[in-house]
Structures are given as C-alpha cells and as structure tokens.
Amino acid sequence: MKAKRDNFDYLVASVEDYAIFTLNVGGYIQDWNLGAERTKLYQAPEIIGKHFRCFYSAEDQAAGLPEKELEVAARNGRVSDEGWRYRKDGERFWANVTITAIRGINGELEGFLKITRDLTERMLAMESLRQSDERFRLFLECVQDYAILMLDVDGRVVTWNQGARRIKGYEQHEIIGRHFSTFYPQDAREAQLPERLLRRAIEDGRTEDEGWRIRKDGSRFWGNVIITALHDSGGNLRGFAKITRDLSEKRQVMELQETDRRKDLFLATLAHELRNPLAPILMGVDVIAHSPADQTMVRGIAGTLKRQVDQMVHLIDDLLDMSRISTGKVMLKRSKVVLQDVINSACETVAPSMDAREQELVTDMPRGRIIIEADSHRLAQVVSNLLSNAVKFTPKRGRIRLEIRVEQEEMLRITVKDNGRGIPKEELSRVFDLFEQGSSLAEGGLGIGLTLVRSIIEMHGGVIHATSEGEGRGSDFTALLPIVISSGSDAGESATHTVDSPAPPATEKPRVLVVDDGKSAADILTMFFEMEGLLCATAYDGIEAVELAKTFQPDLICMDLGMPRMNGLDAARIIRMTDKAVAIVALSGWGTDDDRRSTAAAGFDQHLVKPVSPDDIRGLIRRYLRDNARAC
Template sequence: MTVPSDLPLSPDAGPSWLQSRLLAFDEIVAVVEGYAIFTMDPSGVVLDWNVGAERIMGYSAGEVIGMPSECFFSEVERANGLPAGILDSAVKDGSFTGEGWRLRKGGERFWGHVTITALHSPEGDIQGFLQITRDLTQRRLTMEALRQSEERFRLLVEGVSDYAIFMLDPEGHVMSWNIGARRIKGYDQEEIVGRHFSVFYPTQALEGGVPQKLLAQALREGRAEQEGWRMRKDGTRFWGHVLITALHDHSGELRGYAKITRDLTERRQAESLREAGKRKDAFLATLAHELRNPLAPILPGVDIILRSPDDPEKVAGVAAMMKRQVDQMARLIDDLVDISRITTGKIELRKSAVPFSEVLERAMEAVNPLIQRHGQDLTVDVGSVGLMVDADPHRLAQMLSNLLSNASKYTQAGGQIRLSVLPEADGHLKISVKDNGKGIPAEFQQSIFELFDQGTSGSSDGLGIGLTLVRSLAEMHGGSVSVLSDGEGLGSEFTLRLPVLLPGEPASVSDSLSPAQASASSALRVVIADDSRAAADIMGMFFHMEGFEVEVAYDGEDAVARAKSFQPDLVVLDLGMPKIDGFEACKRIRAMLPQAVVVALSGWGSRDDRRRSSDAGFDEHLVKPVAPDDLRTVLDSYFKKSRAS
C-alpha cells in the first residue's frame, strides 16, 4: 500500500497520529486483493491505495492518490451531491454502509458494497475516512437475472388463459391464482385465495376423499394426475385434466403443491357423442336381434296351426308359445315407447296414495317367471307393514321389476337375489336389490345408467334401457338410484331412494325412542347444514333419534335463515358449502345466537384446520366421516344437564 511522502506531519516530533495509523494500516491491508481498501482525507481525497483497490477500480496508486473520491460516481450523482452526502452521513453516524453502482477507470460500472468509517483523532476531530469496497457485480447480475427470470415466469403463468395454474400450501389451501384459473373456475383471486382446493370437487368426489388422495399421491410419488368432473363457482361442472406436483425446498421440506388444470369439457362431450353413437349402433343391432327372436318361432308356429287346425293339443301348445313371444315383443316395445316419452318430456306421473304391498305384488308378478326360469333364490324383506306411498303405482312397479329383472339377467342360474325395503325418517323409501352375480367394474358404475349401456359384457337379452328408465322415473319422483359393486364377479347392489312415503306411517325413526328419551331433549333444537344431502339427512335422523327437534339445510345461506327462525341450541355446519361457506355461516349465526353451540364438519382435521375453525368461532371441530359416538360426546359435553332434566 503506498503512502505519499508529502503527507502532512504534526508540529510534534515524529509522525503525526494519523500518519502512524496509516503506516500500520499499510502493512496489514496492502496485499489484500478481494477488497478495495483505501483512506481519504476529510474532504474525500484519496490518500492511499491497496492492491485490491487497483484490481477492482482499475486505477494504479500513482493515478488515483490525490484525486477526489467523486471520480467513482456518475456525473448525475456528483451533481446531486451524493458523494458528499455519504461522507456527511459517515461523520454523523460514525460509518456508512450501502450498495450501488460505482465507476471503474474508463467509466465501466460495477456494483459495489461500500463501508466508509470516519477516523477521528484522540481529541475527536475528524481526520479522514477508511473505505472498504467489495465488487458484487456478479452477484448483482445473477440476482437480477433470477429476478427477471422469476418476473418473466410470473408474467407467463399469470397470462396463460387456457390452463388454471396456481399454488397450494401443504394443507391444500390456494396461495396464487392466474387468469386461466379465473376463466376456467370462475373465481376472482380475492374470492379463492386462502380457501381449500376441495371446493372445486363435486359432492361424490368429496365423499370419496378424492382431494386428500390426490395430495397424498403427489406427496408420495412426486405428482398426481387425474381426469374428472370439477365444479365452477356458479355450480356448473366441467371435465378437468388435473396435474398436481409436490414442491420441496433444498432441505427436502414440503413447501406446497403446483396445480395445473385444463378444461377438457368439449373433448369429453365429443367423446361422449362418439360413445353414444357406438351405443346407438349396438342398440339397433340388439333391437333387430331381439325382435327377430320372437318372430323366429312365431312364423313356423303359424304354419303349424294352418296345417293342423283339427289338432287341439298341438294348436294349444303353439298358441301358448306364440303368446309368450308376443308378450316379450310387447315388453320391448313398451320400454322403447317409455324412453321416447321421457326423452321428449311427454311422460306424466299419475300419483296416488296406494299401499306399497300392492306395488310390490305387481312388480313380483312381472319378474317371477324370469327368476323361476333361472332357478334363482329371491328373498324379500319389506320390514314395516302397512306402508303407504304417494307415487305413480305403475311406474314404481316398473322400477322395481326392472331392477329385479336386471339382477336376474346378470346373475347365474341358482344365484341369490335380495330385495329389501327400508322406510326412512325423512319420508324417503329406500329400496335395495342385491345379487351375487357378475358384478360391475368401478369404471362402468356410472355409465351403466346411460341409454343403451349394458355394462362390459352385455346380457343375453334386453336393449340396455331398463336402468335408464329406472333412473329417469326415480328422478321424476324426486329420488335417485345408485349402484355399488366390489368389481366383476362380486355381485351388485342397486339402491333406489324415493321421497314417496306418506306421513303417519311406521317409517318415523323417532317412534322407536322411549318416552324418557323423547322428553330428555324435547326442548333442544338443532340445525344441520351440509351440501351433501345424504350426509345432512342421515345426521338429521341421528339427532331426531336423540330427541332433538331438527331442521336440515343444504347450503350456508339456508342454514343462517333456518337458524334465525328456528333459534337452535346446536348448529352443525359443513365448512365447504355453496353460496356461503361454513366459516361465514358461523360468523352470521354467532352474531344472532351467541349462546348456541356451533360444530364444524370437515374432511380435514390437522392442527391448523382445527385452529382455523376455532378462530372462526366454532366450539368443536369434527372430522368426516363423523361417528355417532363423536356426536354423542359433543351432546354430553354441552347438553348433558338439559338432556337429563
């Protein structure tokens, strides 16, 4: 490090205080190459220069010593007084630290990290400055390149409109939202960020735990891919292709998930049309076959009768055969006519109050010959007697006979079929037809109800429209039909739920309550809200059995309205409901009924999930599926005295 020979000395003998400090400093830092280290007098003139300063700044010691440090700043910075301001700051605060663009010899810029320390005499007078500068240009350029790359990526993602691209936190809550997500799913960013991504899934997928399973697969395998129905904000469905990727930091800790969804509804519809066309062609071929089958024995039978008019026994046998074949053709034509009427909206239900036993008897008459021909064992369990239904008796019998015929066709000779009827507390009649026949693979358990669909292997007879009729007639009655099968070869169970029971029948579950139970909680009221009607209804039955007066809602707004009019003691809210979610419903109900016990229902039960529900005002957090004992524990915790009084 070079010190000028004409450095001013004090009047005292020997080197001045500053000069002695500089000489010691010179020995230490002269050979340091990674940092520019030099000193300046109080006005900012360079006094010495180390090797690192020469390498970084480009000036030799002879060129720069005696020059003002302003030469390291741009003209604009000098005009604005930046160099002097930095020195003033160092004097005022004792030191200055900062980063910024500086100039090398020749005007080339570099990004420097600068520390300037004010040097004082023992008396406290300012004697000069020590400056240490480090060249961080490469780091700055790298960071800038990274920032620009991230900015370009952000703009790219946000600008993509054909794909919904967004981030989830480790628990599955939405953290970011792009234009494509808004277009496809219908939510604005402020509406969806912070909510759980399960809001995009239909009820059936939620009941099957699909969101949780996808996150678990992504965490386990790195990614999860699926196609299926998803929900928009307005409640409409779209067919989405979903890719979820788990994101980890450098230490391997899960930071969240990237989720990309593409709307493939149009492709799905095109595929459905092609599939419908194939089914139609298969149907027409089957129809031709089914109509030829009865005609095949009828034509020679006519010839036999014409040739043997005087043989009563032979004529009677042929006539019986012809009657059976004509009956078969009539059933085929009736089914075709019914489907045509339903699809064109021309069929009307003719409801009346009738005993269910009469409807069942009519259905059994139609299906018994088929079951007996196959040598199958049919068990019927009606349970309650004297059930009265408000339904179209002909159509209800048709639904039953179609389900039983379907079970018979797909069950081996000698197989078992069971028909069970269960009245439910909400006025629904639950009818189940279970067999130990061929069974249905999982991938066909939804399409089996489509027109002309006969499953994987078809049957030996029929047109594949029986189950379509059942579904259509059930929906016209306000009910539904579903199927459950463990797979091919493992049998099937079709369940029909119809709101046709007339009041006052032995369907009311509460009739089984003892007087003690009924009076124990007669003053207690509960509102239950869940967008899964099945879940809400069955929970309503439970509380009814426990002696509560029950109101059931299927969305958040209805829950708030019922709570306002019903004044419940207990409110049970699903968190992921339409219109307004459980959190908002809880907030509004709390404002009206601060003393009510409010319980959250959720498919998520982590510590954070429970904390969020507690912060929102819920007293309890129950994880689906909720066991009856869990509900009884809540009742005992909050209503034990009331229930025992």
C-alpha cells in the same frame, strides 16, 4: 499520519481483491493498493492527489453524492453504499463501498479509509436471476389456459394467475389466504378429498386428480389437477404448486362419443333382439302352412309364436315408454291401490322366466294390506323390470329375494336382491343410464329397463340406488317411494278390480268393419272376428271404409290411422256425420297422448296400440257388441 501510511503500505498494498485507499479530510486520494489499481485501472501516480469523485457518474457528482458520503462517515463513523462506479477507461462496474472515518488520539478527524469491492459479476447474476424470476412471474400470471397457483403448507392460496382468475372466477384479493378446498363441491369436502390430495403429494412428491370443481358463481367444471410438494434444500416442506386445467369441453366431447358408442351398440342389440323372435315366427308359419291338419303341432307352434310376439311387444313397449318419458309425455295415473296386488301382478309377469331357469323367488312383505297412492301399472312395471334384471343375471337354480318395507309412515322401500354375477365397481354408477348394458350384452336386452325403472320412481318422487360387493357376489337394488297411505290389517279402502262379463248369446250376428292398408293385418283380423262368430267386411283405405260403412252398416269399426288416399281420422269424421251409434276403435302403431287426443276429436270411441292382443280384441267384442244392437 505517517505511521498509519506505513502500516497501510505494509498491510494492504498488495491486496488484489479489494480496492483499499485513504482519503484526506477533503476527499483527496493519498494511498493506492494493487486491488485499487486492478479494479479502477489507475496507476498510483495517476490517481494520488485527485478527488475520489472521479469514480462517480456525472449525475452522482452533480447531486453531491461523494461529499454526502463523507459527511455521513464523519458523523456516524462509517457509511456503506452500493452502486455504479467508473473505471479509468469509462467502463461501469457495480461496487460495494465502505468509507470509514479515521480519527487521531484526540478524536480529531484526520481522513477516511475507503474499501471498494467489484460485485459486477454477482450483481449481473442477481439481475439475471431477478429478470428470470420476473419473466417467470409474468409468464405464470399471463397464462390463460391453466390455473397456476401456490399454496402454503396448510393449503391456503398464496399466489394467483390470470388462468386461475378465468377458470375459477375469483379476483386475487378475493382468494389469497383462503383454503383451496373452496374449489371443491360439498361431497368432496365432506370426504376430505383436498386434505387427502395434499397428503399424497407429500408422500409421493406429486398427485393428480380429476373431478368436479366449483367456480365462484357456483357453477361446476371438470378439472384436471396436479399438486406438487415443494421442499427447500434442507428437505423442509415450503408449500405446494397446484395446476388446474378446465377439461369440461373435452369431457363433453368424450361423453358424446360414449353416448354415440352406446347408441350404436343399442341399435345393433335392437336388431339382434328383434331378429331373434322373427326366426321362430317365420319357421312356425312355414310349418303351419305345410301341415295345417296336425292340430297338436299347430297348437304347440301357436304357443311358441305367442311367446315370441310377446317378447317383441315387450321390447317395443319399452322403447315407446322410454321415448315418452324422456320427452315428458307420460303422466302418472295415480289411484289408491293395494300394494300386494301390484306386487303379485309383477311377480306373475316374471314367473315364466324364473321357472325356465329353475330360480327361487323369496318374498318378504309386511302382514296386512298396504294402501298406496301410485300408478299401479307403472309401479308393477318397476318391480317386474327389477325382477327381470335379477333373473337375467342370476344363474340357473339361483335365488332372488324381494323385500317390501314401510318406513317413516309414508315411505315404501322395495329391495330386490340376487346371488348372481354382481356388478363391477366401475359400472355401478352407470347401471341406470340409457342404453347402458355394461357387461350384459351376452344376456340380451336393450339397456332400457333400469332407465325406465329410475324414471318411473323419480316421477313418483322416489329414489333408487344399486349396490354390489363386486363380480360374482350378487346385486341389491333398493327403491324408496313416498306413496304409502296406510298399512296394517285394518287399512282403509281396498282396491277394486273389474272383470268384463261374457257377452250374452246373440240372436243375430253383430257386424264388424276392419279397415287397414296392411292387407295381411286386415285379413287376419277379419278372420279372427269371423272365428268369434261375427259378420265381417274389410276395407284397405279410408275412402273404401266410408263407402262400406254406408252399405254394410257395421256395429263396430276397427280402423288404422295412417292409410293412403284417406287417413283414418278423416274417414272417422265422415262416418260420424251420418252414424252416431257405431263404435269406432283406432288400431294404430301411434300411441302418444297427442295421438289419442286426435282420435278422440275425430270421433273414435277407443284407441288401442298395435300389436293388439287377442284378449284385447275379445274385450272390444264384449264391450261394444254384447247387446247386438244393430239388426242385419
């Protein structure tokens, strides 16, 4: 043992970084080096001969920890431990301890070698890091406004915080281990968007994306996503950090702001479009008033006035149609019609606009008759609106192509192609939105036509989409409608068209009572009837109309609805009580289905919506006055 102590003194007595000393079999200290003195603050004379339990806490001593360590070392040859130990002044330090059994040549236990290293600084650094990691973990877990999660290198979820739970709806045990593509809608998964985002994150370090995401319950939210690739110090990919924000409310606000902007633009455009025809109307009226005898000039101006009024009527009809469709008040009037007749009607509508621009219309239709079941008026409106849109954006002497195909027996494909200015990619998804004009403001229009087209097509059970290769490369609009009944030269029943026959010569003048609180409108309509050879009287409110109906005994009453003192509905009811034979026609600016039901219930025979064309008025004469039923 003395030789060993000599070796101890020679080899380790001056070592300062480790406390190295020997114990006898009972655990009492026999040697003490400089490292022990520096670590534990005892001088050799103070500590040699004392039991090494003095370095342990009272709790460890009471638990017999020092003795247990000696037992383990004796049994196994050595024991290692880490824990708090105490210096002479009572200060704690974190120690890494190794106790090795010392045995003689005959194997008999002679004592122990104990090496202690002060790891307080390392332990404190590790504890600080652990606490920092714990705080960071708690921070991530408790964040409510962001879904913060970690993905492995394959994109599977490995961590889940409270924000992810709140935003996406999954509990941690439901989502850990699943691929993050779970959060993407079907079309995004089919386009491999999740995989492309991971590749971009690897290539660029991070990537950002916005789009629709899916919650556990299947509902959608608009998510802003940032994915960052995580690499270790060797540059090896270890996974991804993914942060998602729910921007649904922000998107809704932005959409409302955009809707307001488009509405403001629409109202400004509406005012512009309505003022445009008013200017030539006012000038034309003034010219006629000052030169009534110049019949050539009057006829020319009359044609101009008619075109301007037709333009205003078209604008107002579009507005009313959009309002009725959006509120569900339009019902399709389906019937079996010949498709070619519908297409011809639509082409005739846009022919003047095409002629003015010297544009060429090429039609490509199947041979033979195609019988469809549809609302012929609305379908013609679809085709004419698509053609009008093409006319607007196709330059002078440009070409427009209308193609009609029957597919899959009952499917009708209508395609309108042009070689005009085209549609920018960023506007393609919005061309059918209400009030959306994109870059078309300079061309005029309200941004309603294509919205009407889509609504009418969808009411027929069809779909429509637009394509364009970009600005200056033309546009294609294609609609598919399941409305074909039969096609070919031997198709079923043909469409029938009725034409009003001219009224027979009258032996006595029929009588017409015009009722409208708008004096100018009433007087002009009265003048029109008189020019048609009828005997007329005029009333400017409902009470006056009731009195005149008694004395004048008209064959036809054309009456406004909204009037002072007594409205047209009440006046019609009173007149009907004493005169069942007179024809009463409503001429009103109100034309909803509810308005028509109200006039029918009040006793009106027909309901026309202002402005009423001269041809419609002549139709009333032929329908109600051809028999000259009442004598003067």
